Amino acid sequence: MPKVIVVTSGKGGVGKTTTAAALATGLAMRGHRTVVIDFDVGLRNLDLIMGVERRVVFDFINVINDGIRLHQALIKDKRVEGLYILPTSQTRDKDALTREGVERVIEELKQEFEYIICDSPAGIEKGAYMALYFADEAVVVTNPEVSSVRDSDRILGIINSRSKRAEEGLEPVRQHLLLTRYDWDRVQRGDMLKLEDVVEILAIPVLGVIPNDPAVLQCSNLGIPVVLEPKSPAGEAYKDAVARLLGQDLPLRFVQPPRRGLVDWLLRRSA
Amino acid sequence: MPIEPSVAADADARRLPFQIRGCMQTLLVLRLLAPQAPDLLERLREKVAYAPDFYRDAPILLDLAPLSGKEPGDLAALVEALGGLRLRVVGVQNADERWREAARRAGLAVFAAGQERPAPPTAGQPAARGSRGAAMVVDRPVRGGQQIVAPEGDLVVTAPVGHGAEIAAVGHIHVYAPLRGRAFAGIEGDEGAMIFCDRFEAELVAVAGTYLVAEELDPRLRGRRVRVRHDGRRIVVEPVDG
Numbered sequence: 001m002p003k004v005i006v007v008t009s010g011k012g013g014v015g016k017t018t019t020a021a022a023l024a025t026g027l028a029m030r031g032h033r034t035v036v037i038d039f040d041v042g043l044r045n046l047d048l049i050m051g052v053e054r055r056v057v058f059d060f061i062n063v064i065n066d067g068i069r070l071h072q073a074l075i076k077d078k079r080v081e082g083l084y085i086l087p088t089s090q091t092r093d094k095d096a097l098t099r100e101g102v103e104r105v106i107e108e109l110k111q112e113f114e115y116i117i118c119d120s121p122a123g124i125e126k127g128a129y130m131a132l133y134f135a136d137e138a139v140v141v142t143n144p145e146v147s148s149v150r151d152s153d154r155i156l157g158i159i160n161s162r163s164k165r166a167e168e169g170l171e172p173v174r175q176h177l178l179l180t181r182y183d184w185d186r187v188q189r190g191d192m193l194k195l196e197d198v199v200e201i202l203a204i205p206v207l208g209v210i211p212n213d214p215a216v217l218q219c220s221n222l223g224i225p226v227v228l229e230p231k232s233p234a235g236e237a238y239k240d241a242v243a244r245l246l247g248q249d250l251p252l253r254f255v256q257p258p259r260r261g262l263v264d265w266l267l268r269r270s271a
Numbered sequence: 272m273p274i275e276p277s278v279a280a281d282a283d284a285r286r287l288p289f290q291i292r293g294c295m296q297t298l299l300v301l302r303l304l305a306p307q308a309p310d311l312l313e314r315l316r317e318k319v320a321y322a323p324d325f326y327r328d329a330p331i332l333l334d335l336a337p338l339s340g341k342e343p344g345d346l347a348a349l350v351e352a353l354g355g356l357r358l359r360v361v362g363v364q365n366a367d368e369r370w371r372e373a374a375r376r377a378g379l380a381v382f383a384a385g386q387e388r389p390a391p392p393t394a395g396q397p398a399a400r401g402s403r404g405a406a407m408v409v410d411r412p413v414r415g416g417q418q419i420v421a422p423e424g425d426l427v428v429t430a431p432v433g434h435g436a437e438i439a440a441v442g443h444i445h446v447y448a449p450l451r452g453r454a455f456a457g458i459e460g461d462e463g464a465m466i467f468c469d470r471f472e473a474e475l476v477a478v479a480g481t482y483l484v485a486e487e488l489d490p491r492l493r494g495r496r497v498r499v500r501h502d503g504r505r506i507v508v509e510p511v512d513g
Contacts, residue, residue: 124416150415153433157414201451203412203431 002110006135010151012122015180020119025225026242028083038088039131040121047087051223061089064101094127137174144192176207183212208241211254302334321480322458336365343373466499
């Protein structure tokens with residue numbers, strides 16, 4: 001059964017696109033045919049993060065409105081077998097998304113992909129609503145700070161009440177929490193919310209905790225999904241999240257104090 | 272409750288471009304005691320402001336029983352004025368002959384006298400107790416931006432009520448989890464209504480329209496299991512331990 005997974009958050013700048021790219025790449029690396037769709041019409045970041053911006057000819061909006069065939073718009077990733085990107089338009093706006101059009105594209109994608117990852121725009125307007133409407137599962141990306149947690153709560157409410165599954169009274173959308181930019185030192189100092197606090201408020205299962213890692217920014221500037229970066233803690237944490245999405249039960253990493261080497265210890269003592 | 276037509280009627284309906292079915296709906300009844308009172312609209316506006324979401328575009332039945340035998344007034348103007356408060360008058364009940372004629376002229380339906388639950392009490396009067404309708408039970412978290420209203424009786428929530436969520440009930444509210452949003456008990460004016468929660472972190476609590484915001488609360492109550500009640504003048508929040 002193909003699965004539609006929306007990556008959403010309410011708040012902007014929390015790491016939705018990075019997450020959508022990482023999860024899609026991770027799923028494909030494990031041999032699942034996966035497509036990732038950019039719903040952020042008008043801003044178009046996914047193709048940049050996936051490093052395919054120079055290969056975009058047609059896009060999601062052309063497929064919905066202009067009679068372009070899906071295969072003319074899908075971009076095949078050159079690094080990972082079975083990974084495809086459906087970019088969006090930079091010249092149109094969210095009104096170009098129609099429910100019927102989105103449904104048609106998703107139904108067609110279901111014929112050949114196991115996972116359809118929908119990268120939602122920020123906000124709770126039409127773009128975000130379209131991205132979550134057809135979802136079977138939702139990954140709610142949250143930063144460990146109050147405003148992000150509030151917005152995540154809001155978007156969870158919308159998923160519960162306005163998704164197709166909710167409207168048709170089907171089994172509810174499975175919801176997962178993905179906590180990003182988790183910085184153990186700042187959590188210790190009380191600058192950031194603890195994982196437990198966020199879970200307490202949102203009351204949904206944790207898919208993963210992604211540590212704050214400079215590799216995330218470097219990778220997105222280079223157009224490399226962070227899971228392809230060897231030895232990056234964020235990349236490792238995303239791989240764990242992918243494994244959990246596939247049903248594996250793994251302990252959370254990067255939620256404990258980082259084990260410091262001797263040099264670190266000496267430096268801290270002299271500081 | 273819709274009355275299901277028989278199979279034969281269904282077959283009949285297939286040939287017709289419409290269906291007629293019976294249904295029972297709950298309406299709010301507005302009993303006009305003194306329609307000429309100069310502050311009628313002002314007082315109503317205050318009432319509506321207690322629970323704007325509950326009253327918004329609510330279908331209203333005007334009960335004219337107290338005006339029986341009196342000279343009919345300008346119902347059309349009244350309907351329009353109530354419309355300004357987003358109350359939608361759909362008809363009248365308990366109207367005498369002349370009021371019925373006035374209602375027809377104003378384009379309102381004339382209802383036979385219906386069965387009433389305790390009507391919203393007038394200001395200052397304690398509400399009728401013990402005659403509430405069914406309780407509503409919510410087992411999933413109430414998220415920010417969501418509103419849940421128990422329009423007949425108590426509201427029971429077994430999952431967290433998030434920041435920015437609103438829950439309201441004609442009767443009591445029970446939250447067997449943290450209450451972080453806003454809770455309105457006794458939205459039809461029952462000052463005997465209470466709010467109970469396992470962990471009190473509410474942004475605002477109100478009973479019968481009297482409210483208290485988080486800032487006014489004793490910080491020592493935060494996180495406690497509490498009961499919120501109306502003591503006739505103001506809102507009291509007290510810990511319930513045990």
